[in-house]
Amino acid sequence: MPFLPFKSEVLVTGLEKPEVLQRIDLVTRNVNFLDYEARQKKGYEFNGVVHKDGFRLSLFIDKADSFLPLIQGKVEDSPNGSIIFLEYKLFPGSVFFLSFWTIITLTMFFFFGLMAEQPLYALVSLALGIGNYSFAWSHFKRKTKSSQKIFHDLLQ
Numbered sequence: 001m002p003f004l005p006f007k008s009e010v011l012v013t014g015l016e017k018p019e020v021l022q023r024i025d026l027v028t029r030n031v032n033f034l035d036y037e038a039r040q041k042k043g044y045e046f047n048g049v050v051h052k053d054g055f056r057l058s059l060f061i062d063k064a065d066s067f068l069p070l071i072q073g074k075v076e077d078s079p080n081g082s083i084i085f086l087e088y089k090l091f092p093g094s095v096f097f098l099s100f101w102t103i104i105t106l107t108m109f110f111f112f113g114l115m116a117e118q119p120l121y122a123l124v125s126l127a128l129g130i131g132n133y134s135f136a137w138s139h140f141k142r143k144t145k146s147s148q149k150i151f152h153d154l155l156q
Contacts, residue, residue: 004095005067005140007088009148013155014081021075023154025050028057045150046071058091059147066094067139071147086151088144090136098136105129 013020027045048057054074061068069088076083090098105125113122 004098005069005088005090005137007069007141007144009086009088011084011086011151011155012078012081013084015155017075017077017082020082020084020155021050021052021055024055024057024073027150027154028055029060045154059143059150065143066097067136067143068094069140069144069147084151084155088140088147090140094136098133101132102129105132 015023024046028048028050029044029046030049031047044060046057047060048055048071050057054072056070056072058068058070067090070091072087072089074085076085089095105128108125109122109129111122112118112125
């Protein structure tokens with residue numbers, strides 16, 4: 001199990017590469033956060049960019065979500081259609097804060113447990129760190145399943 005939330009999958013479809021990229025592009029909006037009217041348009045499933053060999057996108061959301069997966073995909077031709085390689089991972093800012101708070105709570109655990117000899121505070125620090133980390137993983141997995149469902153429906 002990797003330290004940071006991560007998932008990868010491979011999808012095989014009978015659709016040709018250009019058609020796969022076109023279907024993804026139809027439900028993907030290239031975001032400009034400064035254009036308020038463009039942000040209000042509905043009908044998109046993803047925010048991101050689709051290019052000639054793949055894409056980089058995330059679920060379309062109305063409010064901030066720290067554990068939303070960043071989806072990086074690569075589409076390759078095959079004799080009977082195409083193969084889509086998907087990687088789901090956290091955005092760099094979320095990786096930083098999850099790592100930061102994990103290190104802080106572990107440091108507090110060791111400080112209170114070894115230096116200050118306060119086992120109750122050490123256990124509370126450890127519990128908070130594990131709780132934060134577990135919440136991040138569970139929320140990431142839930143959002144990843146939502147993204148997977150959209151991809152699977154899109155390729156049907």
